[in-house]
Amino acid sequence: MLELRNVSKWFGGLPALQDVSFRIAPGQVTALIGPNGAGKSTLINCISGVDRVQAGSVLLARRPVEALPAFKIAALGVARTFQNLKLFSRLTVLDNVLTGLTVAAERSFAVSMMRLPALRHQERQLRLRALKALDDFGLAKKAHWPASSLSYGEKKRVEMARAFVSDPRLVLLDEPVAGLNTEETAQIARHIRRQRSAGHTMLLVEHDMELVMEVADQVVVLDSGRCIASGKPEAVRSNPLVLEAYLGRMEATA
Amino acid sequence: MSGFQDLLQFVFAGITSGAIYALIALGFCVVHNTIGIVNFAQVDFVSLGGMFLFSGLFWSGLPMVVALPCAVAAVTLVGIVVERLGVRPSRSQNHLVLIFLTIGISIILRGGMKLIWGKNRMAVPPLAGEEPLRIAGAAILPQAVAILVITTLAIGLLVFFFRGTRLGLCMRAVASNQTAAAVVGIPVGRVKAASFALAGGLGGLAGVLVTPITTLSYDVGVLLGLKGFAAAILGGFGSFPGAVLGGLLLGLLESLSAGYWSSAYKDVSAFVVLLLVLFVRPKGLLGK
Amino acid sequence: MLTTRDNLFYFIYLHRTGLTVLALGVVLVAWPVMESNPYNLGLSNLIAIYAIVVLGLNLFIGYAGQISLGHAAFFAIGAYGSAIGTVTLGGPAWPVMMAVALVAALIALAVGLPALKLSGHYLAMATLGFNIVVYTILVQWDAVTGGPSGFAGIPYLTIGSVVFDNEIHFHYLVWTFAMVALLLCLNLVRSGVGRGLAALAEDETAAAALGVDTRRAKVKVFILSAVLASVAGSLFAHCYAFVSPDSFNIFVSVDFVIMVVVGGMGSIWGTLFGTALITLLPEWIEALESFKDIIHGLILVMILLFLPQGLVTGIVDAVRTRIALNRHA
Ligand SMILES: Nc1ncnc2c1ncn2[C@@H]1O[C@H](COP(=O)(O)OP(=O)(O)O)[C@@H](O)[C@H]1O
Numbered sequence: 001m002l003e004l005r006n007v008s009k010w011f012g013g014l015p016a017l018q019d020v021s022f023r024i025a026p027g028q029v030t031a032l033i034g035p036n037g038a039g040k041s042t043l044i045n046c047i048s049g050v051d052r053v054q055a056g057s058v059l060l061a062r063r064p065v066e067a068l069p070a071f072k073i074a075a076l077g078v079a080r081t082f083q084n085l086k087l088f089s090r091l092t093v094l095d096n097v098l099t100g101l102t103v104a105a106e107r108s109f110a111v112s113m114m115r116l117p118a119l120r121h122q123e124r125q126l127r128l129r130a131l132k133a134l135d136d137f138g139l140a141k142k143a144h145w146p147a148s149s150l151s152y153g154e155k156k157r158v159e160m161a162r163a164f165v166s167d168p169r170l171v172l173l174d175e176p177v178a179g180l181n182t183e184e185t186a187q188i189a190r191h192i193r194r195q196r197s198a199g200h201t202m203l204l205v206e207h208d209m210e211l212v213m214e215v216a217d218q219v220v221v222l223d224s225g226r227c228i229a230s231g232k233p234e235a236v237r238s239n240p241l242v243l244e245a246y247l248g249r250m251e252a253t254a
Numbered sequence: 255m256s257g258f259q260d261l262l263q264f265v266f267a268g269i270t271s272g273a274i275y276a277l278i279a280l281g282f283c284v285v286h287n288t289i290g291i292v293n294f295a296q297v298d299f300v301s302l303g304g305m306f307l308f309s310g311l312f313w314s315g316l317p318m319v320v321a322l323p324c325a326v327a328a329v330t331l332v333g334i335v336v337e338r339l340g341v342r343p344s345r346s347q348n349h350l351v352l353i354f355l356t357i358g359i360s361i362i363l364r365g366g367m368k369l370i371w372g373k374n375r376m377a378v379p380p381l382a383g384e385e386p387l388r389i390a391g392a393a394i395l396p397q398a399v400a401i402l403v404i405t406t407l408a409i410g411l412l413v414f415f416f417r418g419t420r421l422g423l424c425m426r427a428v429a430s431n432q433t434a435a436a437v438v439g440i441p442v443g444r445v446k447a448a449s450f451a452l453a454g455g456l457g458g459l460a461g462v463l464v465t466p467i468t469t470l471s472y473d474v475g476v477l478l479g480l481k482g483f484a485a486a487i488l489g490g491f492g493s494f495p496g497a498v499l500g501g502l503l504l505g506l507l508e509s510l511s512a513g514y515w516s517s518a519y520k521d522v523s524a525f526v527v528l529l530l531v532l533f534v535r536p537k538g539l540l541g542k
Numbered sequence: 543m544l545t546t547r548d549n550l551f552y553f554i555y556l557h558r559t560g561l562t563v564l565a566l567g568v569v570l571v572a573w574p575v576m577e578s579n580p581y582n583l584g585l586s587n588l589i590a591i592y593a594i595v596v597l598g599l600n601l602f603i604g605y606a607g608q609i610s611l612g613h614a615a616f617f618a619i620g621a622y623g624s625a626i627g628t629v630t631l632g633g634p635a636w637p638v639m640m641a642v643a644l645v646a647a648l649i650a651l652a653v654g655l656p657a658l659k660l661s662g663h664y665l666a667m668a669t670l671g672f673n674i675v676v677y678t679i680l681v682q683w684d685a686v687t688g689g690p691s692g693f694a695g696i697p698y699l700t701i702g703s704v705v706f707d708n709e710i711h712f713h714y715l716v717w718t719f720a721m722v723a724l725l726l727c728l729n730l731v732r733s734g735v736g737r738g739l740a741a742l743a744e745d746e747t748a749a750a751a752l753g754v755d756t757r758r759a760k761v762k763v764f765i766l767s768a769v770l771a772s773v774a775g776s777l778f779a780h781c782y783a784f785v786s787p788d789s790f791n792i793f794v795s796v797d798f799v800i801m802v803v804v805g806g807m808g809s810i811w812g813t814l815f816g817t818a819l820i821t822l823l824p825e826w827i828e829a830l831e832s833f834k835d836i837i838h839g840l841i842l843v844m845i846l847l848f849l850p851q852g853l854v855t856g857i858v859d860a861v862r863t864r865i866a867l868n869r870h871a
Pocket residue numbers: 011016034035036037038039040041042043
């Protein structure tokens with residue numbers, strides 16, 4: 001599905017990613033862990049085309065995509081959420097989710113302006129899909145609310161609904177439970193488990209080790225931009241390198 | 255008159271108006287660097303400079319040497335008021351909103367000038383005499399020399415301000431990273447006010463220097479100011495050396511095309527070249 | 543079980559946009575019967591013409607999140623293009639109008655393609671510069687444009703044997719165009735394209751990650767807005783039979799922006815309100831002629847300070863949020 005080969009990225013001379021390589025098989029959930037500043041978000045940005053890699057390649061279904069702009073990568077079926085919410089505050093919740101179907105919607109200005117029956121029909125289908133996704137994430141009741149009036153936890157769920165609504169080939173989730181309380185976290189975890197059993201391929205950035213151990217088929221550990229370990233969750237958990245670099249530091253800061 | 259004398263004449267005229275554009279462009283850059291917006295009220299600071307000079311000379315009967323700095327100081331004050339009452343209260347961080355806000359302020363300032371000074375064109379006497387100097391056969395107005403000298407001095411002072419004074423250093427810090435500047439305790443609010451003050455001073459100075467050459471009216475600053483904006487963009491928006499370079503180039507371009515092609519279309523040539531330059535080098539000449 | 547009444551309400555809710563357009567259409571058809579004063583009709587016709595420009599501009603500012611301070615130039619291209627095409631070149635009015643709109647589209651492409659690569663102030667500069675260039679040409683190239691004294695003798699538009707030569711005829715002509723433009727814009731913003739644009743205006747990165755080709759979308763909206771402005775300009779020329787450069791300077795462009803802001807960035811219905819208010823304002827405050835600019839500026843500043851989304855959008859958003867919160871409190 002997705003393969004990274006020696007991906008590197010610098011910010012003004014400082015390396016953010018160095019020679020990162022791993023692959024994600026279809027239907028798998030890969031957890032990406034690592035201390036703050038390890039380069040996890042940068043990696044997600046590079047895969048989704050928001051940032052450019054400077055060396056190495058990103059292959060999506062064996063096709064190199066590292067040079068494609070973000071919108072083309074989205075069109076290839078890669079959806080994502082953002083660590084710092086990027087909802088459209090002026091749109092309603094439903095319209096926010098509908099933006100997740102941009103790729104499936106009519107793109108011609110002329111056709112959209114005419115709003116002929118075929119377009120109305122398509123719009124109706126898209127709305128049904130969006131409402132279904134909102135229902136899946138327990139937000140159907142608030143479909144017509146302005147997105148700005150939701151709580152933080154609800155916004156996170158809207159963003160997930162927006163990512164999953166198009167049935168993407170690959171979903172990149174950047175810290176979906178960061179900043180949430182236990183109850184909200186449990187809720188999101190439930191949704192991730194459900195999407196996993198529905199067969200979605202995901203790359204999940206997460207600090208919550210319990211969640212990671214439970215849902216991940218594979219864990220990749222980043223530290224200072226380097227991939228220091230990868231493999232089955234149990235194997236990674238007992239890897240001394242990881243314990244030292246990641247958990248050791250976590251305890252030191254805790 | 256020989257071709258060389260013509261050329262010299264055009265070049266001198268170009269540098270003179272270029273100096274004015276540079277001052278205005280610097281005003282645009284200062285505000286852009288600290289607040290990140292295009293301050294369209296800059297164009298009215300230019301007109302205001304001329305207006306205050308006029309009032310100082312003819313309403314209060316001040317001598318030129320007093321009226322000129324007073325006029326510049328008055329526009330500086332207006333700059334501070336504009337920031338305080340117009341820009342700072344904005345709750346929006348949206349650049350579109352802030353830019354439109356400065357357009358609104360500009361309209362108010364112009365309306366105010368129309369009320370106070372009327373719509374008629376007025377004349378302001380030059381700083382130095384009216385008798386043209388002859389340099390290598392080209393006739394040069396003493397006012398043009400005054401413009402060059404004062405502009406050079408002003409730019410020198412500005413460089414000193416940014417490199418040698420505390421407030422100037424703070425402003426540079428805010429320009430390079432606002433959040434970091436706030437974290438280390440730089441009073442970002444005061445820096446923003448200072449940037450408007452500086453922009454007012456620079457615009458006002460351009461106004462007092464240029465209105466004796468043009469005529470004075472409530473909207474004289476609009477076209478001049480927009481060319482200053484164009485100069486800033488040409489040089490690379492936000493870059494101070496770029497603003498000076500852009501101003502001089504724009505002035506030269508305009509005066510040469512007026513001299514050798516058509517004075518009616520000198521504005522056209524300036525803006526067309528600007529658009530072409532942006533086409534090839536979108537960040538401007540010295541832009542980062 | 544839904545009652546008939548529920549069904550009726552649901553029908554109204556479902557077709558609210560179409561029904562509002564229909565209701566406005568009915569009022570407009572009847573308007574000349576109620577208001578026969580040609581001066582007032584002339585004002586409402588001017589509102590219609592400006593509204594066509596401002597609709598496009600609002601898409602560009604409110605939906606694509608970009609700045610144009612030069613839309614009067616596209617308005618000018620339409621007006622002078624139609625004038626020159628029909629009078630000087632002797633072409634038929636309707637095809638000339640379309641040809642000129644095409645030219646405006648190409649010019650918008652040429653100006654927009656490089657400028658839209660960059661954001662914000664570069665575009666402000668490019669469009670301003672473009673407006674100044676066009677205005678200077680209108681004033682200076684008097685052999686073709688008639689110079690500062692203007693271009694007269696532009697023929698009225700005709701359809702079959704109907705000649706649009708008085709305010710009542712103009713009314714039906716320009717408001718038909720305005721309503722069609724309104725409908726097209728409403729359709730656009732309610733579609734996937736419109737949602738993509740709204741996303742783009744709020745957050746370019748997020749929009750791109752969702753599959754919006756942001757650069758292309760911006761250029762397309764710019765072209766669309768230029769075409770609308772050009773068509774409005776053509777109508778302007780044919781209705782007044784006379785055009786002069788002063789209707790197309792940068793201050794007119796700024797007025798268009800004020801209309802957008804007053805109506806609310808991103809509000810199609812607000813556009814009508816904003817255009818009407820700013821067009822009528824000088825009539826109401828005639829006594830205060832000398833305060834006109836200050837009042838215009840104050841309106842703009844106050845709205846941006848207190849309702850940055852614009853008057854109509856700001857109030858509607860506030861009410862909607864209030865209702866949503868109350869309902870679920
Ligand atoms: N736009 C940027 N410019 C400069 N440095 C950046 C930028 N984005 C991230 N970085 C740096 O790259 C490193 C990785 O950041 P990030 O990917 O956000 O880490 P994580 O998501 O793992 O916490 C950090 O050192 C951060 O400071």
